[in-house]
Structure formats: C-alpha cells, structure tokens
Amino acid sequence: MTAAPLPFIDLKAQQARIGDRIEARIRAVLAHGQFIMGPEVRQLEAELAAFAGARHCISCASGTDALLLALMALGVGPGQAVFVPTFTFVATAEVVALLGATPIFVDVREDTFNLDADSLRGAVEEARRLGLRPAAVIPVDLFGLPADYDAIGAVAAEFGLRILADAAQSFGGSRHGRPVGSLAEVTATSFFPAKPLGCFGDGGAVFTDSDELAAVMRSLRVHGQGGDKYDNVRVGINGRLDTIQAAILLEKLAIFADEITARQVAAGRYATALASHVGLQAIPDGHVSAWAQYTLVTDRRDAIATACKAAGVPTAIYYPKPLHRQTGYSGFPTAPGGCPVSEALAAKVISLPMHPYLDSETQGRVVAAVTSA
Ligand SMILES: *Cc1c(COP(=O)(O)O)cnc(C)c1O
Numbered sequence: 001m002t003a004a005p006l007p008f009i010d011l012k013a014q015q016a017r018i019g020d021r022i023e024a025r026i027r028a029v030l031a032h033g034q035f036i037m038g039p040e041v042r043q044l045e046a047e048l049a050a051f052a053g054a055r056h057c058i059s060c061a062s063g064t065d066a067l068l069l070a071l072m073a074l075g076v077g078p079g080q081a082v083f084v085p086t087f088t089f090v091a092t093a094e095v096v097a098l099l100g101a102t103p104i105f106v107d108v109r110e111d112t113f114n115l116d117a118d119s120l121r122g123a124v125e126e127a128r129r130l131g132l133r134p135a136a137v138i139p140v141d142l143f144g145l146p147a148d149y150d151a152i153g154a155v156a157a158e159f160g161l162r163i164l165a166d167a168a169q170s171f172g173g174s175r176h177g178r179p180v181g182s183l184a185e186v187t188a189t190s191f192f193p194a195k196p197l198g199c200f201g202d203g204g205a206v207f208t209d210s211d212e213l214a215a216v217m218r219s220l221r222v223h224g225q226g227g228d229k230y231d232n233v234r235v236g237i238n239g240r241l242d243t244i245q246a247a248i249l250l251e252k253l254a255i256f257a258d259e260i261t262a263r264q265v266a267a268g269r270y271a272t273a274l275a276s277h278v279g280l281q282a283i284p285d286g287h288v289s290a291w292a293q294y295t296l297v298t299d300r301r302d303a304i305a306t307a308c309k310a311a312g313v314p315t316a317i318y319y320p321k322p323l324h325r326q327t328g329y330s331g332f333p334t335a336p337g338g339c340p341v342s343e344a345l346a347a348k349v350i351s352l353p354m355h356p357y358l359d360s361e362t363q364g365r366v367v368a369a370v371t372s373a
Pocket of ligand 1: 062063
C-alpha cells in the first residue's frame with residue numbers, strides 16, 4: 001500500500017495558517033470597491049520596498065511585465081544586445097525579443113547554475129562582432145539563489161551594460177546581508193502562486209533606487225500616463241497589480257521572513273541526506289537562497305523520477321531544454337562556443353518538493369524514494 005501522494009508545493013498548509021486573515025483582507029477590498037490601484041497597492045509597495053531594501057517598489061501584473069517595464073525604462077530596443085542565461089524560464093529572453101532587441105544566450109556555472117561571467121564576456125564580444133550594441137544583462141537568480149553580482153558587475157562596468165536582476169525566483173534571498181531587490185540597478189520579481197512569495201493569480205514587482213527609472217516605470221505601467229489619465233507621454237502597457245492580489249500579498253508578506261527561515265531548515269535537511277548521493281546546487285558563502293526549487297544533478301534522473309512517482313513523491317524538471325534550443329529562440333546568437341554547461345544541466349536536473357511547511361518525516365519519504373534509485 002502506498003501513502004497518499006505529496007504536494008510539490010503545499011499551498012494548503014499556508015492557507016490553514018493565514019487563510020482567515022487573507023479572507024478578511026479580500027472582504028475589505030470588496031467593501032471599499034477600489035479594485036484598481038486601491039490603498040492596499042500603495043501599502044504593499046511601501047512594505048515590499050522596505051523588505052527589499054530598495055527606495056522604490058513598482059507593483060505590476062506579472063513577473064514578465066516587471067521585466068518588460070524595466071527594459072522599457074532602460075530604453076532597450078532594436079539594434080541592442082541583451083545578455084541572458086539560456087538555462088532559465090522563457091520570460092527572461094521573451095521580453096528582450098518583444099522589444100525588438102536581440103537576446104544573446106550566455107552559459108551558466110556548473111556549481112551555482114547561475115550566469116557565468118566569463119561566458120558573458122565572450123557574448124559581449126560576439127554582440128560587437130554582429131554589429132549590435134551591448135546594452136544590458138539580465139542575471140537570473142535561479143531556483144532562488146542570487147547570481148554572482150560582483151563578477152557580473154565587473155564585466156558590466158567594463159562594457160557599460162545596465163543590470164536588470166531577474167529575481168522572479170529569489171525574492172526573500174540575500175547576498176552578504178543585502179536583500180534581493182537591492183543587488184542590481186533594477187530588480188524584477190514575480191508573485192505567481194508557485195514562487196516563494198506568491199499571490200492567488202498573476203502579480204509582480206520592480207525594485208530600484210533610481211527616482212528617474214521609478215517614475216518612468218510608474219508611467220509605463222498605466223499606458224504611458226503623464227500628468228493625468230488622458231495625457232499619454234510615452235507608449236506604455238496596462239500592467240497594474242490588482243488590489244485584491246495586493247491585499248493577499250500583505251498577509252503573506254507578514255509571515256514571509258519566517259517562511260524563508262523554514263525553507264533554510266528544509267533545504268538543510270535535504271542537503272544532509274542527499275549530498276553523498278547526488279549533485280546539489282552550490283550555495284556560496286554569504287548567500288541565502290529563497291529556495292524556489294530544490295534541485296538535484298544526477299545521471300540517474302529517469303530512475304529517480306520513476307522511483308519517486310511510485311512512492312507518491314512528485315518531481316519536476318526545470319528546465320528540460322535551454323532557451324537557445326527552443327524553436328522560438330534558436331535563431332538568436334549564443335556566447336562563442338555555445339552553452340555546454342546549460343545543455344548538460346538540462347539533461348541531468350530534477351527538482352524535489354520544496355516549501356516552508358515540509359516536515360522531516362515528509363522529507364524522509366522523499367529522500368527514501370530518491371536514494372532507492
Ligand atoms: C516565473 C518566472 C518569470 C515570469 O514570471 P510571471 O509572473 O510568471 O510572468 C520570469 N523569470 C523567471 C526566472 C521565472 O521563474
């Protein structure tokens with residue numbers, strides 16, 4: 001007899017903890033009726049900015065819109081190259097291509113799975129060879145681990161690249177005591193339900209210390225609005241966060257630091273049990289991951305997936321195909337020599353159930369299934 005299947009991310013456990021408070025927040029929005037840009041949106045932006053150690057937070061409709069607003073504010077467009085890791089979710093490159101700029105795919109590091117600064121340098125040279133102007137780099141904090149902003153920052157400074165952090169998976173993480181949201185000129189995050197801080201639908205936010213970028217992004221978010229509603233000073237989008245989602249996030253943010261701590265405990269238990277069996281994402285000294293995913297590297301992926309499935313343990317593969325191998329993106333350039341580390345990882349990674357409410361007994365079940373393979 002097998003036990004009941006486990007959830008990959010247990011959103012029900014969180015609901016049991018704060019469901020009543022979330023429902024009260026939603027009822028308050030229904031009562032005041034300001035569904036667009038209501039008071040909860042402003043309150044959430046203030047609280048998020050404080051949490052992230054950033055001067056400004058601009059909430060928006062999704063993580064993808066957060067990236068898009070940031071690139072638009074940076075003035076990215078045709079003739080420009082924007083460097084993105086190939087081992088990431090498609091949105092990172094999508095926004096670049098949507099704006100008519102050229103995404104150039106960069107390889108990642110074998111240990112951290114994050115952008116490789118040496119590959120970035122090669123990619124910048126490739127962009128120049130192709131007659132494109134190197135404009136920006138989008139480091140992704142993969143699976144919640146902040147990228148190496150020192151090494152990437154050095155290359156960016158040398159070539160005049162702007163840095164937009166794709167922190168869709170890493171909100172709540174930090175690097176040498178500095179929170180995600182304060183590690184780059186602009187940071188984009190996502191509140192998609194499965195992200196570390198998720199709402200009950202789509203949502204996102206951008207962080208920056210720049211008054212100028214913040215003002216432009218606030219305008220872009222509402223159709224390029226100027227002084228009033230029917231004054232349009234630039235071409236923008238409809239990219240606002242719903243008031244109801246902001247209200248939900250206010251309650252979730254109240255317990256978020258506690259949940260990030262719980263994720264460290266769960267990740268520590270996995271590491272202790274699994275380190276001698278499989279490869280793990282390396283967490284450099286001074287880094288705190290938000291642990292959006294707990295990911296193994298193994299030559300026995302299929303066997304592990306099969307054993308887990310039989311034991312009612314869900315697994316997932318992030319990501320089975322690097323972006324430069326995707327049909328929609330295979331026409332864009334890569335760093336010279338391609339992206340061999342990303343290709344190897346795509347063939348070997350597998351992610352395990354991860355959330356703040358994992359207990360040691362449940363993790364023991366996951367570990368038993370993995371090690372049985
Ligand atoms: C989820 C994700 C996004 C997009 O966020 P959405 O809110 O789903 O639009 C962008 N980049 C990365 C790395 C992501 O994981």
